[in-house]
Amino acid sequence: MNDIDFYLVVHYPAAINDFREIIMKNFAIPARKFLAALGGLWILGFPALAQEVNLYSARHYESDKTLYALFEKETGIKVNVVSANAPELIERIKREGEATNADLFLTVDGGVLHTARNAGILQPVSSPAILQNVPAALRDRENHWIGITTRARVIVYSRARVRPDALSTYEDLASPKWKGKLVARPSSGLYDQSLLASLIALNGEEKARMWVKGVVANFARPPKGNDRSQAKDIAAGLADVALMNTYYIGQMLNSKDPEEVKAAQEVGLFFPNQKTTGAHQNISGVALTKHARNRENAIRFIEFLTSVPAQERLSADNYEFPTNPKARKHPLLERWGTFRTQDIDFSELSKHNATAIRLFAEGGWK
Numbered sequence: 001m002n003d004i005d006f007y008l009v010v011h012y013p014a015a016i017n018d019f020r021e022i023i024m025k026n027f028a029i030p031a032r033k034f035l036a037a038l039g040g041l042w043i044l045g046f047p048a049l050a051q052e053v054n055l056y057s058a059r060h061y062e063s064d065k066t067l068y069a070l071f072e073k074e075t076g077i078k079v080n081v082v083s084a085n086a087p088e089l090i091e092r093i094k095r096e097g098e099a100t101n102a103d104l105f106l107t108v109d110g111g112v113l114h115t116a117r118n119a120g121i122l123q124p125v126s127s128p129a130i131l132q133n134v135p136a137a138l139r140d141r142e143n144h145w146i147g148i149t150t151r152a153r154v155i156v157y158s159r160a161r162v163r164p165d166a167l168s169t170y171e172d173l174a175s176p177k178w179k180g181k182l183v184a185r186p187s188s189g190l191y192d193q194s195l196l197a198s199l200i201a202l203n204g205e206e207k208a209r210m211w212v213k214g215v216v217a218n219f220a221r222p223p224k225g226n227d228r229s230q231a232k233d234i235a236a237g238l239a240d241v242a243l244m245n246t247y248y249i250g251q252m253l254n255s256k257d258p259e260e261v262k263a264a265q266e267v268g269l270f271f272p273n274q275k276t277t278g279a280h281q282n283i284s285g286v287a288l289t290k291h292a293r294n295r296e297n298a299i300r301f302i303e304f305l306t307s308v309p310a311q312e313r314l315s316a317d318n319y320e321f322p323t324n325p326k327a328r329k330h331p332l333l334e335r336w337g338t339f340r341t342q343d344i345d346f347s348e349l350s351k352h353n354a355t356a357i358r359l360f361a362e363g364g365w366k
């Protein structure tokens with residue numbers, strides 16, 4: 001390795017990654033293998049370089065950066081992050097194969113985690129600390145992924161115009177009593193795709209199809225925006241009910257933007273299906289990639305993420321529910337109280353994703 005290479009590796013690991021990517025894309029297989037081996041030699045030759053971990057993340061929350069910095073401070077292991085959406089990252093890890101830079105894959109959605117597992121890009125972890133931190137129900141059956149937080153998709157409603165006792169279930173949102181009173185985001189969003197997938201798993205495809213039709217008939221406007229926009233539209237008087245992930249209420253109530261705070265104060269949060277199938281719970285998780293080069297560092301990172309202090313940070317900064325039962329929830333989440341969640345395997349979300357997308361299209365939920 002010459003001085004320039006050494007300088008780049010030490011000071012600009014990202015530049016070297018880009019360089020490797022260009023080489024990987026353009027060289028024939030034997031050359032790729034040679035370069036992959038060379039990559040290994042770099043690490044062997046410079047032990048200091050091994051003190052890093054490469055994370056491919058599809059999470060989009062500011063709070064995660066604080067955690068990476070904490071981990072770096074605590075362990076001296078540098079966290080290099082590649083951000084993109086989950087399907088892109090899964091494709092990339094698959095394409096890179098043995099030469100992948102990814103040690104860890106981090107994403108929201110249990111269905112996506114299952115898809116990654118099925119793509120053959122993950123390997124199980126067996127660290128006793130991790131398995132002790134996270135209950136079995138919140139990790140993959142063979143520990144190919146580990147849940148770090150959960151969230152619920154709930155009904156939000158106008159405090160001014162809706163009495164909470166008028167609310168009951170997701171299914172009820174398809175009732176004509178909400179005609180012209182419901183807003184939603186476009187069905188391209190994974191959150192509603194997974195909600196519908198869960199309804200397919202619990203109620204069957206036919207009932208799910210009718211549910212989409214009923215909800216579409218109640219739209220106050222064509223689907224648009226993100227979760228926060230739905231609360232803003234309710235606050236603006238455009239609609240009375242919508243679906244939202246719990247942590248967005250926390251984010252908005254504590255936002256620097258006064259409009260967001262006001263909107264969040266004007267909506268109430270309702271956990272649906274408490275007397276029936278439970279509220280739709282989804283999960284965010286982290287996984288060790290099959291060809292992780294910084295395996296030990298990656299496992300330390302998962303141990304850190306599932307430890308009580310990191311779990312409490314995730315809840316305090318991003319208003320998510322910790323997966324480690326020993327971690328305290330943010331006081332706002334405490335106030336929401338305990339609630340019943342759907343009793344389905346997270347793999348069901350992936351199993352019914354294609355059907356959910358089809359039912360949205362057929363029902364006219366754009």
Ligand SMILES: [Fe+2]
Nearest residue numbers: 060108227245
């Ligand atoms: Fe989100």
